[in-house]
Amino acid sequence: AVCSKADENALYLQYADAHVCIGPAEASESYLNIPSIISAAEITDIEAIHPGYGFLAEDSHFAEVCESSNIVFVGPSSGVMKKMGDKIQARKIAIENKIRVIPGSDSTIENQQHALKVAHELGYPVLIKASFGGGGRGMRVAHNDISLVNSLAIAQREAKAAFKDPSIYIEKYIEPSRHIEVQIVADKYGNMVHLGERDCTIQRRHQKLLEE
Structure with missing residues (x-):
C-alpha cells in the first residue's frame, strides 16, 4: 500500500503487508505523483498495481507508464483508458455507436x-x-x-x-433521476462477465454513499 504523510496512521495501512510513504499531504505531490508511485513499486518489487478509485485510477498515462515498466495495471489498457477517460471523447464514441447520451x-x-x-x-x-x-x-x-x-x-x-x-x-442536469451502474470485469484473454446492476442514487456532493 502507499500513503501520503497525512495518511500514515490511516486504518487501511494496518491491513497491508507493507506500505510506502510517497509524499506530502498534497495529492499532486503524492497520490498523483507517478514517479513516486512507480519508485515505491520498484523498491517493493511488486508485480501489479491496483489503482483504487479516483486520483490516477482513470489516468491513461499512468496505465501506460505501468505497462512500460512491466508492471500489471489492474484495470483497462492505456489505449482503452485514453478513449474512455476523456468523457467528451467517450460521449462521441457512444454517439457513433448509436448509444443515447445526455x-x-x-x-x-x-x-x-x-x-x-x-x-x-x-x-x-x-x-x-x-x-x-x-x-x-x-x-x-x-x-x-x-x-x-x-x-x-x-x-x-x-x-x-x-x-x-x-x-x-x-x-x-436531469432531476429527479436515478444513478444505475452495470459493473463489468474482463481480462486480456477475452473473458468477460457482468456483475449485475447497482443503484448508486444515494449520494452526497455527487459522491456515492450507498451502492445496492
Missing part, C-alpha cells in the same frame, strides 16, 4: 461566454463536469447564469487539483 457540450468549455451559450441551448439546470477523472470531483449544478459563472472556476480548480487537468464540459 445532451451536452461536444467540446471542452473554453470560457464563460462559451459556457453561457451551451447552458442557454440546453436550458437550466445544467451540470458542470470535469472532463477527466471521477468521484464527484469537479462537478457543480447551475440553475441560472449567476450560479453557472460562479461555479465554473470552482469546478476547474477542483478538476485541476484532483486530476491535474482543469478541462470541463457541460451536460443537461
Whole structure:
C-alpha cells in the first residue's frame, strides 16, 4: 500500500503487508505523483498495481507508464483508458455507436461566454463536469447564469487539483433521476462477465454513499 504523510496512521495501512510513504499531504505531490508511485513499486518489487478509485485510477498515462515498466495495471489498457477517460471523447464514441447520451457540450468549455451559450441551448439546470477523472470531483449544478459563472472556476480548480487537468464540459442536469451502474470485469484473454446492476442514487456532493 502507499500513503501520503497525512495518511500514515490511516486504518487501511494496518491491513497491508507493507506500505510506502510517497509524499506530502498534497495529492499532486503524492497520490498523483507517478514517479513516486512507480519508485515505491520498484523498491517493493511488486508485480501489479491496483489503482483504487479516483486520483490516477482513470489516468491513461499512468496505465501506460505501468505497462512500460512491466508492471500489471489492474484495470483497462492505456489505449482503452485514453478513449474512455476523456468523457467528451467517450460521449462521441457512444454517439457513433448509436448509444443515447445526455445532451451536452461536444467540446471542452473554453470560457464563460462559451459556457453561457451551451447552458442557454440546453436550458437550466445544467451540470458542470470535469472532463477527466471521477468521484464527484469537479462537478457543480447551475440553475441560472449567476450560479453557472460562479461555479465554473470552482469546478476547474477542483478538476485541476484532483486530476491535474482543469478541462470541463457541460451536460443537461436531469432531476429527479436515478444513478444505475452495470459493473463489468474482463481480462486480456477475452473473458468477460457482468456483475449485475447497482443503484448508486444515494449520494452526497455527487459522491456515492450507498451502492445496492
